[in-house]
C-alpha cells in the first residue's frame with residue numbers, strides 16, 4: 001500500500017481534522033465523509049456531506065480514495081459493506097464489529113484471556129431483574145450500541161432500576177483506583193508500537209484530563225501495553241487503537257476498546273516525535289510506524305463548553321500547546337479543543 005495518495009475518513013469531527021493535518025504533513029490527501037457538521041472539512045482535500053444511506057455519494061467517495069479509515073465507529077453496516085466492496089477499510093471490519101457492541105466486545109476480550117467487569121446480556125427490560133440477581137448491585141447498565149462519553153448508561157444502586165430503552169449489558173461496578181489507557185499502533189506488517197499509558201480523569205462521563213507518565217508501577221504499565229498488543233494482534237489490526245483499562249487491587253481490567261485515534265492519546269502531539277494521528281495515517285497508508293517513545297511529561301486537558309473562554313490566558317501560558325477544533329459556538333459538554341501542557 002505504499003502507493004497510497006489519498007485516505008478516505010468516515011467522520012468529520014476533531015479526530016478526522018487532526019488526522020487530516022497529520023496526513024497533509026506526509027504529503028497525503030484526505031477525503032472526509034460526514035453527514036453533519038464537519039470541522040475536519042476545513043483542513044481536508046475534499047469533504048462529502050451526505051447521509052450514510054446515500055449509495056451514490058458513498059460510491060464516489062470510495063472511488064476517489066486509496067484506502068478508507070474512520071474516526072467514528074458507529075458507521076452503519078450497509079455503508080461499510082458498499083465501501084469495502086470498492087476499497088480496503090482499515091482497521092478491519094472485525095475490529096469495528098467488536099467495538100460497536102459492548103456484548104461482543106466483552107465476549108471477545110474474555111475469549112482471548114483478558115479480564116473485564118463481570119457482565120450479563122440484557123436483551124430487554126424483562127431480563128433486567130435476572131441480570132441484577134446474577135451481577136449484583138451496584139452495577140451499571142449500558143446500551144450495547146451507540147454509547148460514548150457516558151451516554152446510554154444507567155447506574156443501578158439500591159433503588160428501582162431504570163431501563164436504558166435499548167438492548168444492553170449489565171456490568172458489575174469495578175472498584176478501581178485509577179483509569180488508564182494505552183494507545184497502540186499496529187502496521188500492515190504486524191509491527192506494533194505503543195505509547196506510554198496515560199492516567200485518565202473523567203467528569204460526568206467525559207474525559208477531562210490525561211497525564212503521562214501515569215504514575216503506576218512499571219510492571220502495571222508493561223502489563224497494560226501487553227494487553228493492548230494482545231488485542232491488536234488478535235484482531236489482525238491495522239491502525240491506532242485506544243484501550244481503556246481500570247487499575248484495581250486484583251490487576252488490570254479492560255473497560256473498552258476504541259478502533260481509532262483516541263482522546264486520551266492527544267498528549268502524544270506534545271510528547272512524541274510521531275503523534276497518534278500521524279501514527280494512524282502511517283499504519284493505514286502502509287508506511288513504517290514511529291517508535292512511540294515519549295520525550296516529555298505531558299498533561300492534556302480537554303476544553304469543554306465554556307472552557308473556551310480560557311483560551312486567551314492559555315495562549316499566554318508557557319509550555320502550553322493549544323488545539324482548537326473550529327466548531328463555532330460552545331455548548332455544555334461539547335469538546336471544543338484541548339491543551340497539552342508540557343510538565344517536564
Ligand code: AMP
Nearest residue numbers: 117140149150171172173174202205256
Ligand atoms: P464507558 O463509556 O464504558 O467508557 O464508561 C464511562 C466511564 O464510566 C468510565 O470511564 C468509568 O469512569 C465509568 N465506568 C464505566 N464502567 C464502569 C464499571 N463497570 N465500574 C465502575 N465505573 C465504570
